[in-house]
Amino acid sequence: MTETQTAADAVATTRPTLLEARDLHVEFSSRGRRARAVDGVNLAIGAGEIVALVGESGCGKTTLARTLLGLERPTSGEVRYDGDVLNYSSKALKEYRRQVQLVLQDPTGSLNPRHTVYEAVAEGARIHGLPDEQEVVTSALSRAGLRPPDRFFLRYPHELSGGQRQRVVIAGALALDPKVLIADEPVASLDASVRGEILALLLKLRADLGLSALVVTHDLGLAWNIADRVAVMYLGRIVESGPVEQVLTAPRHPYTQALMSVLPESPERVVLTGEPPDPTRIPGGCRFHARCQILASGKAAEAGVADHCRTNPLPILPSTADAQAACYYANNTT
Amino acid sequence: MTSVAAARRKLALSRFWGEYRRHRAGVAGLVILVAAVLLALIAPLFIGDEVTSVVESVGEKFAPPSLGEPFGTDESGRSILLMVWWGSRTSLLIGFLAALLSIVIGLVLGVAAGHFRGWAGAALMRVTDWFLVLPSLVTALVLAAILGGSTWTIIMAIGITTWPSTARLIRAQTLAVEARPYIERSKALGGGHWHITTRHVLPNVAPLLLASTTLEVASAIVTESTLAFLGASSNRTSWGTMLRASYDFGAATQGAWWYILIPGLAILAVVMAFTLVGRALEAVLNPRLRRAA
Amino acid sequence: MTEQAQEGRVTEHDEATRPVSLLELDDVSVTYRIASGEVPAVRGVSLTLDSGAALGVAGESGSGKSTLAMALLRLLPRDARVGGRILLDGEDVLAMKWGRMRAVRWAEASIVFQGAQHGLNPVRRIGDQIAEPLLVHGLAKPDAARKRVAELLDQVGLPAWRARSYPHELSGGQRQRVMIAMALACSPRLIIADEPTTALDVMVQAQVLSLIKELIAEHGISLIMISHDLSVLADVCDRLAVMYAGRVVEHGPSAEVFHKAEHPYSRALAAAFPTVGDPVSRMAPKGLGGDPPDPMQLPGGCSFHPRCPVALDECSTLDVQLWPAGPARAAACVHVRPTAPSDPEQDVEAKKEEESS
Amino acid sequence: AQDPAAGKKIVRVGATQSMDSMNPFIAVRLVSTSIHRWMYGYLTVPDSKTLQPSPDLAESWTTSEDGLTWTFKIRAAKWSDGKPVTADDAAWTFNKMMTDEAAKTANGPAVENFESVTASGQDLTIKLKSPQASMLENPVPIMPKHVWESVTDMANYDAEKYPSVSSGPYIAVEHKKDQYVKLQANPNYWRGKPKIDELQVVFYDNPQAAIAGLKTGDIDLLGRMTPQEFEAIQNDPNIEAWNTQGRRASYLQINHGATTTDDKSVGDGHPALKDLKVRQALHYAIDKQKLVDEVQNGLAKPADGSIVPPIYKEFFWEAGGEEKVSYDPAKANKILDDAGYKKGADGVRTMPDGDRKLEFRFTIHTETPIEDKLAEYLTAFFKEIGITLTTVKLESSKFTEETGVTGNFDIAISGWSVNPDPEEVMATHLCSRRPAPNGEGGGTESFFCDDTFEQLYKDQLKELDRTKRVDLLKQMQERLYTQAPIIAIYYTNDLEGYRKDKITSITPIPEDKGLLYGGSGYWPFYTVDAKATGGSATGAEGGSNTGLIAGVVGGVVVIGLAAFFLTRRRKAVADERE
Amino acid sequence: MTTPLETTEPAAAQAAAGAGDERPAWRGTLRYALAKAGGALFSIAMVIVGTFFLFRLLPGDPVRNMAQGRNMTPAQLDLERHRLGLDKSLIQQFFDFVGDTLRLDLGMSYEYKRPVLDLIGERLGPTLLLAGTGLVIAVSLGIWQGTRAGWRHGSRFDRFSTATSLLLWSVPTFWLGLLLMMVFGVGVGPIPGIFPFRGIESVDAPDGFAYVLDVASHMVLPCLTLVAVVYAQYLLVMRSSLVEEISQDYVTVARAKGLRDDEVRRRHAVPNALLPTVTLVFMRIGFVVGGAVTVETIYTWPGLGQLFYEAVSVPDFTLMQGTFMLITVAVIVMNTLADVAYHILDPRVRSA
Numbered sequence A: 001m002t003e004t005q006t007a008a009d010a011v012a013t014t015r016p017t018l019l020e021a022r023d024l025h026v027e028f029s030s031r032g033r034r035a036r037a038v039d040g041v042n043l044a045i046g047a048g049e050i051v052a053l054v055g056e057s058g059c060g061k062t063t064l065a066r067t068l069l070g071l072e073r074p075t076s077g078e079v080r081y082d083g084d085v086l087n088y089s090s091k092a093l094k095e096y097r098r099q100v101q102l103v104l105q106d107p108t109g110s111l112n113p114r115h116t117v118y119e120a121v122a123e124g125a126r127i128h129g130l131p132d133e134q135e136v137v138t139s140a141l142s143r144a145g146l147r148p149p150d151r152f153f154l155r156y157p158h159e160l161s162g163g164q165r166q167r168v169v170i171a172g173a174l175a176l177d178p179k180v181l182i183a184d185e186p187v188a189s190l191d192a193s194v195r196g197e198i199l200a201l202l203l204k205l206r207a208d209l210g211l212s213a214l215v216v217t218h219d220l221g222l223a224w225n226i227a228d229r230v231a232v233m234y235l236g237r238i239v240e241s242g243p244v245e246q247v248l249t250a251p252r253h254p255y256t257q258a259l260m261s262v263l264p265e266s267p268e269r270v271v272l273t274g275e276p277p278d279p280t281r282i283p284g285g286c287r288f289h290a291r292c293q294i295l296a297s298g299k300a301a302e303a304g305v306a307d308h309c310r311t312n313p314l315p316i317l318p319s320t321a322d323a324q325a326a327c328y329y330a331n332n333t334t
Numbered sequence B: 001m002t003s004v005a006a007a008r009r010k011l012a013l014s015r016f017w018g019e020y021r022r023h024r025a026g027v028a029g030l031v032i033l034v035a036a037v038l039l040a041l042i043a044p045l046f047i048g049d050e051v052t053s054v055v056e057s058v059g060e061k062f063a064p065p066s067l068g069e070p071f072g073t074d075e076s077g078r079s080i081l082l083m084v085w086w087g088s089r090t091s092l093l094i095g096f097l098a099a100l101l102s103i104v105i106g107l108v109l110g111v112a113a114g115h116f117r118g119w120a121g122a123a124l125m126r127v128t129d130w131f132l133v134l135p136s137l138v139t140a141l142v143l144a145a146i147l148g149g150s151t152w153t154i155i156m157a158i159g160i161t162t163w164p165s166t167a168r169l170i171r172a173q174t175l176a177v178e179a180r181p182y183i184e185r186s187k188a189l190g191g192g193h194w195h196i197t198t199r200h201v202l203p204n205v206a207p208l209l210l211a212s213t214t215l216e217v218a219s220a221i222v223t224e225s226t227l228a229f230l231g232a233s234s235n236r237t238s239w240g241t242m243l244r245a246s247y248d249f250g251a252a253t254q255g256a257w258w259y260i261l262i263p264g265l266a267i268l269a270v271v272m273a274f275t276l277v278g279r280a281l282e283a284v285l286n287p288r289l290r291r292a293a
Numbered sequence C: 001m002t003e004q005a006q007e008g009r010v011t012e013h014d015e016a017t018r019p020v021s022l023l024e025l026d027d028v029s030v031t032y033r034i035a036s037g038e039v040p041a042v043r044g045v046s047l048t049l050d051s052g053a054a055l056g057v058a059g060e061s062g063s064g065k066s067t068l069a070m071a072l073l074r075l076l077p078r079d080a081r082v083g084g085r086i087l088l089d090g091e092d093v094l095a096m097k098w099g100r101m102r103a104v105r106w107a108e109a110s111i112v113f114q115g116a117q118h119g120l121n122p123v124r125r126i127g128d129q130i131a132e133p134l135l136v137h138g139l140a141k142p143d144a145a146r147k148r149v150a151e152l153l154d155q156v157g158l159p160a161w162r163a164r165s166y167p168h169e170l171s172g173g174q175r176q177r178v179m180i181a182m183a184l185a186c187s188p189r190l191i192i193a194d195e196p197t198t199a200l201d202v203m204v205q206a207q208v209l210s211l212i213k214e215l216i217a218e219h220g221i222s223l224i225m226i227s228h229d230l231s232v233l234a235d236v237c238d239r240l241a242v243m244y245a246g247r248v249v250e251h252g253p254s255a256e257v258f259h260k261a262e263h264p265y266s267r268a269l270a271a272a273f274p275t276v277g278d279p280v281s282r283m284a285p286k287g288l289g290g291d292p293p294d295p296m297q298l299p300g301g302c303s304f305h306p307r308c309p310v311a312l313d314e315c316s317t318l319d320v321q322l323w324p325a326g327p328a329r330a331a332a333c334v335h336v337r338p339t340a341p342s343d344p345e346q347d348v349e350a351k352k353e354e355e356s357s
Numbered sequence D: 001a002q003d004p005a006a007g008k009k010i011v012r013v014g015a016t017q018s019m020d021s022m023n024p025f026i027a028v029r030l031v032s033t034s035i036h037r038w039m040y041g042y043l044t045v046p047d048s049k050t051l052q053p054s055p056d057l058a059e060s061w062t063t064s065e066d067g068l069t070w071t072f073k074i075r076a077a078k079w080s081d082g083k084p085v086t087a088d089d090a091a092w093t094f095n096k097m098m099t100d101e102a103a104k105t106a107n108g109p110a111v112e113n114f115e116s117v118t119a120s121g122q123d124l125t126i127k128l129k130s131p132q133a134s135m136l137e138n139p140v141p142i143m144p145k146h147v148w149e150s151v152t153d154m155a156n157y158d159a160e161k162y163p164s165v166s167s168g169p170y171i172a173v174e175h176k177k178d179q180y181v182k183l184q185a186n187p188n189y190w191r192g193k194p195k196i197d198e199l200q201v202v203f204y205d206n207p208q209a210a211i212a213g214l215k216t217g218d219i220d221l222l223g224r225m226t227p228q229e230f231e232a233i234q235n236d237p238n239i240e241a242w243n244t245q246g247r248r249a250s251y252l253q254i255n256h257g258a259t260t261t262d263d264k265s266v267g268d269g270h271p272a273l274k275d276l277k278v279r280q281a282l283h284y285a286i287d288k289q290k291l292v293d294e295v296q297n298g299l300a301k302p303a304d305g306s307i308v309p310p311i312y313k314e315f316f317w318e319a320g321g322e323e324k325v326s327y328d329p330a331k332a333n334k335i336l337d338d339a340g341y342k343k344g345a346d347g348v349r350t351m352p353d354g355d356r357k358l359e360f361r362f363t364i365h366t367e368t369p370i371e372d373k374l375a376e377y378l379t380a381f382f383k384e385i386g387i388t389l390t391t392v393k394l395e396s397s398k399f400t401e402e403t404g405v406t407g408n409f410d411i412a413i414s415g416w417s418v419n420p421d422p423e424e425v426m427a428t429h430l431c432s433r434r435p436a437p438n439g440e441g442g443g444t445e446s447f448f449c450d451d452t453f454e455q456l457y458k459d460q461l462k463e464l465d466r467t468k469r470v471d472l473l474k475q476m477q478e479r480l481y482t483q484a485p486i487i488a489i490y491y492t493n494d495l496e497g498y499r500k501d502k503i504t505s506i507t508p509i510p511e512d513k514g515l516l517y518g519g520s521g522y523w524p525f526y527t528v529d530a531k532a533t534g535g536s537a538t539g540a541e542g543g544s545n546t547g548l549i550a551g552v553v554g555g556v557v558v559i560g561l562a563a564f565f566l567t568r569r570r571k572a573v574a575d576e577r578e
Numbered sequence E: 001m002t003t004p005l006e007t008t009e010p011a012a013a014q015a016a017a018g019a020g021d022e023r024p025a026w027r028g029t030l031r032y033a034l035a036k037a038g039g040a041l042f043s044i045a046m047v048i049v050g051t052f053f054l055f056r057l058l059p060g061d062p063v064r065n066m067a068q069g070r071n072m073t074p075a076q077l078d079l080e081r082h083r084l085g086l087d088k089s090l091i092q093q094f095f096d097f098v099g100d101t102l103r104l105d106l107g108m109s110y111e112y113k114r115p116v117l118d119l120i121g122e123r124l125g126p127t128l129l130l131a132g133t134g135l136v137i138a139v140s141l142g143i144w145q146g147t148r149a150g151w152r153h154g155s156r157f158d159r160f161s162t163a164t165s166l167l168l169w170s171v172p173t174f175w176l177g178l179l180l181m182m183v184f185g186v187g188v189g190p191i192p193g194i195f196p197f198r199g200i201e202s203v204d205a206p207d208g209f210a211y212v213l214d215v216a217s218h219m220v221l222p223c224l225t226l227v228a229v230v231y232a233q234y235l236l237v238m239r240s241s242l243v244e245e246i247s248q249d250y251v252t253v254a255r256a257k258g259l260r261d262d263e264v265r266r267r268h269a270v271p272n273a274l275l276p277t278v279t280l281v282f283m284r285i286g287f288v289v290g291g292a293v294t295v296e297t298i299y300t301w302p303g304l305g306q307l308f309y310e311a312v313s314v315p316d317f318t319l320m321q322g323t324f325m326l327i328t329v330a331v332i333v334m335n336t337l338a339d340v341a342y343h344i345l346d347p348r349v350r351s352a
């Protein structure tokens, strides 16, 4: 796993880990069955680092993000912040949520239609009883690129464009001076034309404030646009992770390869067969094996790992900064 | 900035009014309603309890409407006009207080049932559902019979039997609001139960609550009169007790149609007014309906 | 306005494949009347579609794409007023009798709506829903219809037993496929697909898109596909039209519009989809600032000028037209204006002369 | 339509109460006892003229010297099934009541004093525990032993067997619960078959509907009307409005110190009411005439006596001279002033030995609008003499408990419908009727316990000489009047109405301006005669109307269908519009 | 199977689901029905317990209530008390009550001296006839009008029917009943009183078809009253749920498929709109019961409502308790049935 020592790896190791998920499992019971939405995840976010978490719909990205924020209790495993295990008492959580902020997928939904921009941004400050509320709001808005801030104070969300709304949500998060921003699909519901702007804003915030961020998305282009590191998630687990340049230019896991092939610039398209995975029925062996194009094409059998793929569960990837893939075939051939 | 905020609020209000004004029936209802409430409020300036006193009544019995007695008199020669006026106080009081009681219970339980997941919410919902299917008039009648007749018992009986529909409505609305991402955001910002229910849920259910209150008042007024008819009445003159008296004293068979008609029409007018206002409010405030309308 | 029709025909001749266009939009405009005034959702759109061709319509949210699609089959609500001419096989849709209109619907042109979830009746089995148009149009007896349903499901890659399922038992992608199967039921000549993949996951999106591509290739069906994702359209369609604020601002062969857009808005759209692996876009997201236009208060001149990075002073007053921008291409931007005379009047005159010559 | 009733003489009587049971042993509602009176024979019935006991099934009777043994000779009558009526039937009836607690439900007290009842042939011998002058007023219907013998669970026996086996003028032939009872003339009746063929009692839940029914001819006779109801029929040309003196006295019950049978006081009555002077002052302050005029619409008689109404001329006692209390607020004020109840600044009097105000509660029933009115007037009257009255409304069971057992009241409304013999109503003021210490029993109307009264009661029980006994009973009334544990306010009239166009003759009881439905005994309904029902002569009810209704229903259906097809047609057009 | 599965392999699972697609749904329905039945049983249990304690709160001594002021000897009172089990402890009474209730022994009516259940049994028929007919008419009328009004909302028909129904909804039932009685029963001015207004049949009811007509004529006024007051809500619910459905995409799709306007309505919009309406109809069945109490009282209709009214006005507590319990349980059962029916009819909730 440590065959190649890349520059990105070096960068990651120089950054101290700020937020970390250790062997995280989150289960839901749905219709009498148990859905293992997050099924063993190790993930670390360093200070000032932007990590992208990508994967198809329903693979557990949002659940992971929510668990990192303490909005969901893990079934097992732990979330660590600044080296300490997350404490779920409401007081400690409140304190924790000053440091770590969440930006949700849907900016329109994230704003209470009855609250003005001012109220929306001031909400966090009010909850935490920060002094100089107006000051806080003003600076948060201008940092989020809504300038001059006071022009927006009394606007209602429906009077803003989608991009502006997303900025308001980001400003609401920035108002508390967080160390980490977890952005769940921050541009998915935005028009293509404004998406670039928001991403640029994230980059700028990292540059100006040294913010760390976990960006949850199903869009590989987004990861390419802004992330230092990328983690690819499939069915509750991270199947490949590593520096963006490495993972996205030379994907090793067949699932990542399939994801990449969907991009317009990709020469040939791998369309995965079968239904989207169901977290209530996680197959044994490699969890991807039922849809794996490598296995289906017989390449895995050639490499002699087909049986492994079908029967032996893979170990959970550790949270290192290096490129790594949870795949018998990839690990066998490279 | 506060002045701007006030201006904005004023603007929102005027926008609301602009929307509301387009519901002609709602405006008509509002006019009647305001008139009725005002009349009830100012009644003590002009008349008093004596208009319901049989001892002090001077009129002829069962006198048909005339110039002197525009709505005629009852079996004791009391003026129907004045009695209806005075009785509006009790009827409206019962209507408002019963609705208030029902709304308060419904609001608290509805919000709680919607907000708290798990067994607490489920249990609350079970209780609500249970109360919801109880035939409310029958239950109110039993309650009134058990508690004995007085204005307060009637209010209690109506309030206690009508809250579940409010609770259900509020719960549905709460669930809808709680499913909105801004609740999640608020939680992520560190907001607790109190913060979320008071800052997000309440303001969101309030408009609907307003609409449902007006409908509730309407049905409470009808229920009051029905209970009075079935024998559970307040000990004060209300429209319901007047109708009951018109029935007891055989107004119909004596041809004293005004005695039956006037209080009945008073109920009809006010209830209709509340209903129209309620529906108009609902149409303006409930985006689902607004889209449809 | 004839110049655009001519221009369309020029296109055909260039391609020199089919003599008659299947669908011809001539100066179509749609205005919604709402309480607070009128919303000009579509403003003077002229387009042609040849049979067997696939046309992509892109544009940001609210630019009038769905409105245009609905207008083609007169499915707009009663408060929408449609102007211009919509010729389907030479027959004016807007002037059709109701009976004829109903006959045309689905049998000749079917539509896959935005958001498949709601396009299916939640309480009826999907088989029945697919068969319904067949029965309604008297194209099959119930038995034959059932067979046809199985066939259609098979075409979209669903097992035949799925006919007995209810919509909620299917995933979003499957539902979208059912919608497509339904659209194919009467073997129409034209399918209008309104954002068939927007709500879907990347993987499913890829599946549905390849399905659509396959179908039009196999059956020679014409397609109008709507999306605001240029990359998706570029993948499926031969030609692209980009809409902005109710107007077509650029159209041409898809690869060219995607990669070498002339209109700054098209360019911004294309740039929003970074090329993974391309170092240029690494850590450099590109976007387009400004607010989307409010159709009730459109800016004067070129409606894009407030957001345009390359706007000139004259853009706020200029009456932009779709000016030709290369073979079979046109764009409504001052920068592609053939000559750049100071007088916009003259400009139009000049263009006309050029066209007619 | 074929009308089965055509050509028959049918009289329909309205009732605003329905039968509680067809079993006379357990039926207590007035309507039930009335119907049973029409169906069954009694030992004696009130004479139609004098109301004194006269022979019914008992042809004649004798009493032993000591008044403890009564021998009745039972008439040779026949049950409606043809079997002879014997003394054995009567003996069985009484013995059943004496031995079966359930059979006591309706008329238990009537046999309480019976030692034994035996029969031999047509002779019925009743041995009493103690003398009982009212022996001849026995309210128990004689039941056919051969039919009823087999009934074991009397409490749960509903006697719904038709035709009934009876010995009275009518036989029950049908009972639709809460709808009607049909009675047919008994051809075997010993007095002879009634003049009409059928007597039907039709029940109404809604008194207004009953009045309307009388007006539309659905029913032919309606009794027990309120003054207002009566006024509604008064001017109807087809209706004979029947307004006579009634059997009922209305009075105020005054808590003059409620006690239990062991003389311990109970309840929270106002102490001032223990003072006879206060009670008298209250009496003087009541303008009975005004109450009659305003509350009863003039359809009553102010009470200048006690609890026996004037219809019973023989027993009625009326105050006169010094004793007579007539409306005089000044006198009332004087009495109170003299007794030391001083008026305070607010005009309300206080107790002489303290500062408790004379503020009394007036307990009435819920849902009795007339009592509400009465309360208002009394409040006004008492205000004149510095006494505050507040009204307390109690639901009937609570009312009975508070005013009859727990004594938690000051003044309460009360009333009694008196039978031809006033013994029972007198008995309600005996010491023994007060509740037992454990709160049991009772049935007191006043918590009265007065030695003089007790003695008079005992005397009249033994007094077999009617005039002497009448005198004793009058003295008892006088005692009630002067001691004022109760204050009679008025005697309400009996208000009835019947259709002149249907009922051709009916004899009231007593025959001179007496009662019809409201009376005791079957006399009016035995003597009633009516026009035969024509094919479709009278009544909006029933068969006669079905044609019209069928027409209406048919019309509605046709219109509905037309509307349906019209909308169908429009639909096609509507589709073109879209 | 060579692959050890943690659960099931997706492909295989799919095939299995395909083959037995009906089964899980069917089983789901059964499970749902059982759960609902359980809930209903729980509700009924709550009714029984609630009733017991509610009626113990009543003022006065039940035995004395029975005596109704008649003079009863202490021995008689004791006997009665013993007969009613009132001499036992409250706990004992409670268990007796529950036991009796479960054995369908609702006690003896004070007033009628007969088992409450018998009395209820006698009254059930007329109530079912009246309330049932009224409900059927109200529901069909309401749904028909609501459909028409909703399909073209804003039309004159819509405004007219909404206004009338709101007007009727605002009228107290008893008032309307009295007015109708006065106008069509007794007759006012030129209007003859043609309809009977007392009871379920004439005293001298004819036989055969004429009897049916006779009963029908007796039903006209009570039914009219009941329908007038009740149908409004069905209309409004149907209307708004149809309006809701109309804006759904599948309606547009149906139009796009070339369906005629009335086909779209009949085959798509109305059936879908009916589902919520029907549940609401049943949810609000208690409303009909309330209406029945009033209507039956006014028209002396020998039904449960009248019995209940009588029980309340006497008051006859066992009877009141029994009818209250029965009415409530009936409403709960109806609701449960409606829930289950809804579940079966609506595939969306079926598998949820």
Ligand SMILES: Nc1ncnc2c1ncn2[C@@H]1O[C@H](COP(=O)(O)OP(=O)(O)OP(=O)(O)O)[C@@H](O)[C@H]1O
Binding pocket: A028, A029, A030, A035, A036, A037, A055, A056, A057, A058, A059, A060, A061, A062, A063, A064, A218, A278, A279
């Ligand atoms: N509260 C919950 N109860 C039951 N199941 C849940 C819950 N939340 C999530 N799940 C399930 O867990 C799985 C992962 O959900 P999650 O929302 O984390 O996915 P995601 O990767 O964010 O998907 P998307 O891209 O669609 O947002 C899904 O199958 C979902 O159905």
Ligand SMILES: Nc1ncnc2c1ncn2[C@@H]1O[C@H](COP(=O)(O)OP(=O)(O)OP(=O)(O)O)[C@@H](O)[C@H]1O
Binding pocket: C032, C033, C034, C039, C041, C059, C060, C061, C062, C063, C064, C065, C066, C067, C068, C077, C114, C228, C295
């Ligand atoms: N029924 C309607 N009444 C009034 N205005 C409408 C109506 N439907 C659409 N509009 C307006 O018309 C404009 C065009 O809407 P349309 O739905 O055609 O956009 P679109 O390009 O399909 O957008 P999206 O990508 O979000 O689907 C928008 O401004 C919209 O607000």
Ligand SMILES: [Mg+2]
Binding pocket: A061, A062, A063, A184
């Ligand atoms: Mg997500």
Ligand SMILES: [Mg+2]
Binding pocket: C065, C066, C067, C114, C194, C195
């Ligand atoms: Mg669209």
